[in-house]
Amino acid sequence: MGGFFGAVSKRDVILDVFFGTDYHSHLGTLRGGIAALTDNGFDRHIHNIENTPFRTKFESDINGISGKACIGCICDTDPQPILIYSHLGTYAISIIGVINNLQELTKEIINNSASHFGGMSGGRINTSELTAALINSKESFVEGIKYAHEKIDGSVSILILTDKHEIITARDKYGRLPVLIGKDGDGYCVSFESFAYEKLGYKDEYELGCGEIVKVTADKYETLYKPPKCKKRICAFLWTYYGYPNSHYEGVNVEVMRYRNGEIIARTDREKNIAQNIDYVCGVPDSGLPHAIGYANESHIPFARPFVKYTPTWPRSFMPTNQNVRNQVAKMKLIPVTELINGKKLLFVDDSIVRGTQLRETVEFLYDNGAKEVHMRSACPPIMFGCKYLNFSASTSELELIARRTILELEGQEGEKYIDEYIDPETERGKKLRDTIAEKLKLDSLEYQTLDGLIKAIGLDENEICTYCWNGRE
Ligand code: SF4
Numbered sequence: 001m002g003g004f005f006g007a008v009s010k011r012d013v014i015l016d017v018f019f020g021t022d023y024h025s026h027l028g029t030l031r032g033g034i035a036a037l038t039d040n041g042f043d044r045h046i047h048n049i050e051n052t053p054f055r056t057k058f059e060s061d062i063n064g065i066s067g068k069a070c071i072g073c074i075c076d077t078d079p080q081p082i083l084i085y086s087h088l089g090t091y092a093i094s095i096i097g098v099i100n101n102l103q104e105l106t107k108e109i110i111n112n113s114a115s116h117f118g119g120m121s122g123g124r125i126n127t128s129e130l131t132a133a134l135i136n137s138k139e140s141f142v143e144g145i146k147y148a149h150e151k152i153d154g155s156v157s158i159l160i161l162t163d164k165h166e167i168i169t170a171r172d173k174y175g176r177l178p179v180l181i182g183k184d185g186d187g188y189c190v191s192f193e194s195f196a197y198e199k200l201g202y203k204d205e206y207e208l209g210c211g212e213i214v215k216v217t218a219d220k221y222e223t224l225y226k227p228p229k230c231k232k233r234i235c236a237f238l239w240t241y242y243g244y245p246n247s248h249y250e251g252v253n254v255e256v257m258r259y260r261n262g263e264i265i266a267r268t269d270r271e272k273n274i275a276q277n278i279d280y281v282c283g284v285p286d287s288g289l290p291h292a293i294g295y296a297n298e299s300h301i302p303f304a305r306p307f308v309k310y311t312p313t314w315p316r317s318f319m320p321t322n323q324n325v326r327n328q329v330a331k332m333k334l335i336p337v338t339e340l341i342n343g344k345k346l347l348f349v350d351d352s353i354v355r356g357t358q359l360r361e362t363v364e365f366l367y368d369n370g371a372k373e374v375h376m377r378s379a380c381p382p383i384m385f386g387c388k389y390l391n392f393s394a395s396t397s398e399l400e401l402i403a404r405r406t407i408l409e410l411e412g413q414e415g416e417k418y419i420d421e422y423i424d425p426e427t428e429r430g431k432k433l434r435d436t437i438a439e440k441l442k443l444d445s446l447e448y449q450t451l452d453g454l455i456k457a458i459g460l461d462e463n464e465i466c467t468y469c470w471n472g473r474e
Contacts, residue, residue: 009187021072035092175210262294342370
């Protein structure tokens, strides 16, 4: 995944971009970057942030530099922002998204213009550089960005800092991720997360539509291009999982949506008369917690935290690159409160059930610590398809998804034919899937939020929300 933040102003904005970018640290764990336009031209820094937070790594870089226009990013992929010297001028560019046809586009550009790219380890090409090459193949930023959107299979949101003290930004073609503009007395900022600029004293100004291209200067922002038709598909996981609680997208706050989502799950349980006499409602930390609060509020069952995360030295959950070490860290981080587990009937809410590996260990651990019953609720339906639009770590390979693995075990390759039945929780196959997963995870009961429930909790038109992960709808 990744996030970006930029600002252009009548005053120095280096510190704003330093903190604003840092507020996107939950969206990526690999690299951070910053590019400022100073009196001496561009000043650009990129660091690996796997084991050290963004702020610590960039503190010395920003000391002594000043600039009224600056951009920064956090990402899980290639080093960025990169600096480009081209017929469009000198500029810094950073992108968020995924380019599925990277190889084809690279070949096409090399064949057409005898151009070249800087190679990276593993023979890969930097995705920001490829995007810049597509942009540079046209006569203006607008034509170039439109062309990049047209050619790229996947999705790409773009943040450009030009040598004329302007930011040019574009939201991806289907609006899978947000791009927002904030305003203060001296200028404007561009951000993925709204809370990042609110905390810095900017006020909400504008949210880009899908494929929209906007130019931002210290004095104003103006739309350079707005597609005549917008087929919006904003990622539903922004609300259920990876968006920050304080943020809002399309006017819907993340934390509030999660409470609403939990309330709907609780109402459904009550209507079905399941999971009675529960002692505590609990959330799987961190993003399961607000869904659980919603469930507890609606059901009037006390909320409790039988696990508390040890965060002082393990503030992030997936820093180590090795999966085994990551699992070990995840396990070590969760410390139980045995008084809230022993002899209790617990109902947990998690943001989603992806692979199920960690969840099974958690459930075993709860039983080892004396839990009488463990019930699980997933804040979204079973994940059936890997995301092909974003660099989204929770659902990359379909065979890793517990729902798909279970279908394969139940019916072999034939199961693919019945995928629509498995997606529908009311069909026999849908029920069988849920029961089999519950059995595998040793749960006393397992229920998933329905797609209708999830859409209702978000509160937007269902046609504007990407639900590909759950129903394969493009
Ligand atoms: S496929 Fe899933 S993770 Fe990807 S954009 Fe759609 S809802 Fe989000």
